[in-house]
Amino acid sequence: MNNKLAAVISWVCLPIYIWQGLSLRRRALRLAPPQPQLVAPKNGTGKTISLLLIGDSSAAGVGVDDINHSLGGQLAKLLAEQTSRPTKIRIAGCNSATAGQLRDYVVPNIKRQDFTHIILNVGTNDAKNFHTGRRFCREFGTLIYALKTRFPDAQLIWSSILDMSHIPSLPTPLNKILGIRSRELRSHGEILCRERMAQIPEGVWDPSVENFSRDGFHASEKGYREWADVLVTHIRKNL
Numbered sequence: 001m002n003n004k005l006a007a008v009i010s011w012v013c014l015p016i017y018i019w020q021g022l023s024l025r026r027r028a029l030r031l032a033p034p035q036p037q038l039v040a041p042k043n044g045t046g047k048t049i050s051l052l053l054i055g056d057s058s059a060a061g062v063g064v065d066d067i068n069h070s071l072g073g074q075l076a077k078l079l080a081e082q083t084s085r086p087t088k089i090r091i092a093g094c095n096s097a098t099a100g101q102l103r104d105y106v107v108p109n110i111k112r113q114d115f116t117h118i119i120l121n122v123g124t125n126d127a128k129n130f131h132t133g134r135r136f137c138r139e140f141g142t143l144i145y146a147l148k149t150r151f152p153d154a155q156l157i158w159s160s161i162l163d164m165s166h167i168p169s170l171p172t173p174l175n176k177i178l179g180i181r182s183r184e185l186r187s188h189g190e191i192l193c194r195e196r197m198a199q200i201p202e203g204v205w206d207p208s209v210e211n212f213s214r215d216g217f218h219a220s221e222k223g224y225r226e227w228a229d230v231l232v233t234h235i236r237k238n239l
Contacts, residue, residue, distance in 0.1 A: 010181055020174040031063060031214075033062045033093065033095065034064060036060075042080030046086070048116075049085050049086070049116050050116045051079075051119060052089070052090050052151070053072040053090070057096065058219060059072065060091070060094065064213065070224055071219070074224055075089065100135075102143055107146045113151075115151050115153075117157060118156045119157050122140070123136070123186065124182065127181040133184055137188050141196065144193070145196070155199060157234065158200055160190070161182045162207060165179025169216030205219070205226035206223075211223030
């Protein structure tokens with residue numbers, strides 16, 4: 001289906017999205033993020049790999065009970081093991097955060113450090129909130145600018161947006177509608193990353209049922225492990 005036609009269809013289906021979305025919101029299982037203990041630096045030799053993971057509830061680790069089983073925790077551990085270099089991570093994850101909120105309220109409050117890599121996990125809430133492509137381009141694009149200005153020496157990596165049609169907790173046709181919205185914003189985001197020198201890893205983690213937590217929306221420990229594997233593979237290629 002033509003992307004423009006799909007986007008129009010999603011807007012025509014907005015009343016269905018509102019009705020079904022409100023119903024789902026009333027009965028959805030809500031999980032809290034794990035306790036935000038800093039993941040302990042991993043020892044090794046050579047230059048330290050210093051990571052900043054910034055983003056929404058998935059960056060915060062919602063879906064697991066231990067921060068070390070989250071995306072950030074497993075990412076730091078795997079990088080240290082596979083590179084034998086000291087690795088540390090700062091996690092700045094905020095539930096329900098959109099690109100504009102990260103730009104305005106999170107980035108200015110992160111202490112300036114010599115991060116080598118910034119992992120940006122954002123876009124799902126923008127799609128879920130039915131942000132237009134134009135709004136996402138404006139807010140995501142200026143978020144990239146803000147991060148590059150504040151941390152000019154860091155490699156910026158966007159983990160893209162999972163196709164929301166695969167999320168188990170979303171009923172049909174809500175999953176189809178949000179699938180269209182997420183694919184549209186992902187396409188815009190990929191263009192902006194190419195234009196503004198942000199990286200996008202090849203491949204995504206498998207959105208199979210067992211890779212989701214008990215809320216059916218966030219990744220499980222296994223899902224976060226696969227997600228971290230994708231990022232580690234990309235980072236190692238560019239060290």
